[in-house]
Amino acid sequence: MPRSRPPELMSLRISSIFSRCSLFISCPRPLPILKPVTHGKSEPATRLLSYMTVDKLETLHKPSTKTAEDITCNSVPAHHQHLHYKLQTLLFAPREPYFWRSHDMHILTTAHLIRWCKVTIVLMVGVFGVLVVFSNLTDYPSNYEFVGHILSMDTTQGNGSLMYRAITSEMMHHRFYWMIMTLESIFTACCLLGTYQLYRKINAPRKEFHEAKKYAIAGFMIAIFIYYFILQVIGNEWFDMDTSPQWNAMGWARGIVEFLMPALFFLVMKNDH
Known part of the structure; x- marks a missing residue:
């Protein structure tokens, strides 16, 4: 039993x-x-x-x-x-969070699309910088003449009492022009490198993708320094560039800054996770 x-x-x-x-x-x-x-x-x-x-x-x-x-x-x-x-x-x-597993990222989600938009915007700014640097190097006399007329203030139609601000030294014109070209080369390199870093981290967790933005942010800030501070603040407010009928870059520089500022805000936002 x-x-x-x-x-x-x-x-x-x-x-x-x-x-x-x-x-x-x-x-x-x-x-x-x-x-x-x-x-x-x-x-x-x-x-x-x-x-x-x-x-x-x-x-x-x-x-x-x-x-x-x-x-x-x-x-x-x-x-x-x-x-x-x-x-x-x-x-x-x-x-690892389920959303960021590499084998699931072939599905295009809104967050994934936002990341691709940020990479594309940085790439567009980098390509713009490449074209500007190429134009400055291949057409040096024309761009140098533009900088020389702004610094010498020989075509401004403003108050004659402001002519003491004019810089007539050709050596200073060349140095100022080379400084602008150097800054443009730096922001171009930063944007292209930032595009590569963002592309490498396109499927990474949000912290790694956000850290990959540092080169692009540096490139955007240098570009804003060139086209806002140098051209609009110094060129317009000090050298009275907006009163020149021919050698006036206010509209061109303003359009670039109006694109870069919202693009920078969109880039640094953590809306891609």
Whole structure:
């Protein structure tokens, strides 16, 4: 005849089984399914679950501030401690957010499209800088003449009392022109490098993508310094450029700044996650 068991023991075992089933069903974050992995002649790693009581499993699936080191299993035999460590690693290791997994980014989402828009805007500014630098180098006399007339103030029609501000030295004209070309080359290089950095991090987490914006932001700020501060502030307010009927770059510089400022605000915004 089969050996009889006390009713108290049977009820305890049945309640333990139902508790385990309800734990795994109601768990908001399913526990990973362990595959039978053997280490030498030891038992499978899945048998570690048999050493863990219901209270300890509830502690694992409830949100708390405890770490894997705070939760220990004293009932695990010594020869299974390495398997217990692997189980804790699976349960508590930081996981990559689901949205930013590389195999899911082939789906075009709104955040992904915003990132591509930012890369495209930085690339357009970089291409603009390449064309400006190429024009300055290949057509040096024409652009130098433009800078020379602004600095010498020989075509302005304003108050004659402002002529003391004029710079008539040709050497200073060349130096001023080369300073502008150097700054334009720097902002072009920063924008092109920023485009490459943003493209590399197009599928990265939002913190890495935001950190990749630093070269593009530097390029935009240098461009704003050239076309707003140098041309509009110094060229217009000090050298009275807007009164010249021919050598006047106010409209051209204003259009560039009106594009760069909103583009810079759009670039630095964290709306791409």
